[in-house]
Amino acid sequence: MPEYRAPLADFEFLLHDWLNVSEHYAQIGKDDIDADLVNEIITQGARFAESEVAPINQIGDQQGCTLKDGKVTTAEGFPQAYQSYIENGWNAMLGSEEYGGQELPYSVAIPVHEMLVSANVSWRLVCGLTESAVLALEKHGSDELKETYLPNLISGEWTGTMNLTEPQAGSDLSLLTSKAEANDDGSYKISGTKIFISGGDHEWTDNIIHLVLARLPDAPAGVKGISLFLVPKMLPDANGEFTIENDLSVGSIEHKMGLHGCPTCVMNFDGAKGWLIGAPHSGLACMFTMMNDARFQVGLQGTGIAEASYQGALTYAKERLQSRAPQGVQQPDEKADAIIHLPDVRRMLLTQKALTEGSRALGLLYAKQVDIVRFGTEEEQAKAESIVAYLTPITKSFFTDMGQEVSQHGVQIFGGHGYIQEWGMEQLIRDSRITQLYEGTNGIQALDLISRKLVRDGGRMLQNTAALFSDMINAIQNEADKNMALEIQQQWLAGSESLMSGDAFDTASRAYDYMQFCAYSLLAICWLSMKDRAAQTGNDQLASSKAKTCDFYIKRLYPRALMHKAALGDSGEDLAALSLEDF
Structure with missing residues (x-):
């Protein structure tokens, strides 16, 4: 299996040269938090990902998880890696200082998160959901719940889960049937079955805190009648020690295409004791605090998997000798030339590199806006919130589509060996496939972008996002590249504004093309900006790599945006034309 090495040089370029985070943090x-501290954090994160998490990735895929006597056991090395993770404070990076967290900027944590995903996405998934649960509890929980649960969640002594999906209620939560009945002590009795629960049970920690959506007896129909509850695996005894088993259990472990190392469970709540988070019937709004973070983190999984695939493919392409290059002999001392000299292999490698590094840049730009939402002034927060809202469905859907495309190229470059388990490349395809589905399928993300974030919003989020990219474009010193970036932005804005009217079906029919159009356009601007900034660093190798990769992106990949733009002008008549019998 390819050996993962964290792309520290790219992170340092993006954070310091491109985003100038030192000025941003001030x-x-x-x-x-200065540049030296940032570099130390991501360097130590790289060492942990490379030395402790990556080596157990294939073990997790091969061993999977087991359920025996109601208890889940994960693969060899997974619990030990987690203990090392929390002992070194990685779980506490984003948590509030009031409850023992480090309260670091999101843009410091995101490089570490991406490296952990590249190293072992199954293992990282459990940690990531805990961080999302912390966010929901910090924002919506009562003071008592915060004081009781946040210190141990932030430290990682306990983990957290998100329980939304039921057998009959996936994307449509209005069909949710789990029930909550009030107890005399102010708690609630939760009953129902949830499926696809990542980290639903494991032996990593003594307690697992489940955030569960359910309906109160007087709940109105639909999504307006959903409430959110905190339901711990273990309850406190008379001394405040969490030693009493709650009335919940694991029905089974899901047998999945990928992510074998992650314990994905069917959870049964049989009158389990829980506590209300937020106001009654406001559960969906509370859960979206957790879900929006989880959606970006899923997008980050796409980027992390793409990086792992690119690294494996690049190493293999340099070493694999096959035939002679069409431009003539490249390695005369060998019996054949390495396949990296073949134009089609280079096309695939450059596609991997351009999409991965472009998505990483957009992801860190997103993280910088999250920093402002958390720590900026009230006026700055409002603008940043609208940008984050607009970019969330793009980062979730495009990054995961991109991760699947890049991992497919990885297998193709390996040829037949890519199809064999021992090389690890086919695992990346299997692991990445779910990212296009969970936390809202990519089709739902695209519909959210065009219907809620564009049309229903009246263009406010679009304009704030455009202003952010205008600042980026104005900083480009090369006039030709600046003009190109301006033209791309103008096409993106014009294409977006042309969609502000239309009936619901036509809007929905354009959703996928609009999302792709936006993503390829915004990545193009990022690439032109990175190319310009790299030229100013004095690092000739970096400048050359960014410039040539940018040129490839503009020539070979940005035209995809124009293809999707061309489809936006059509109505959805062709989609509605076929009767059910015609299918």
């Missing part, structure tokens, strides 16, 4: 009141 502006948001985090001036104690």
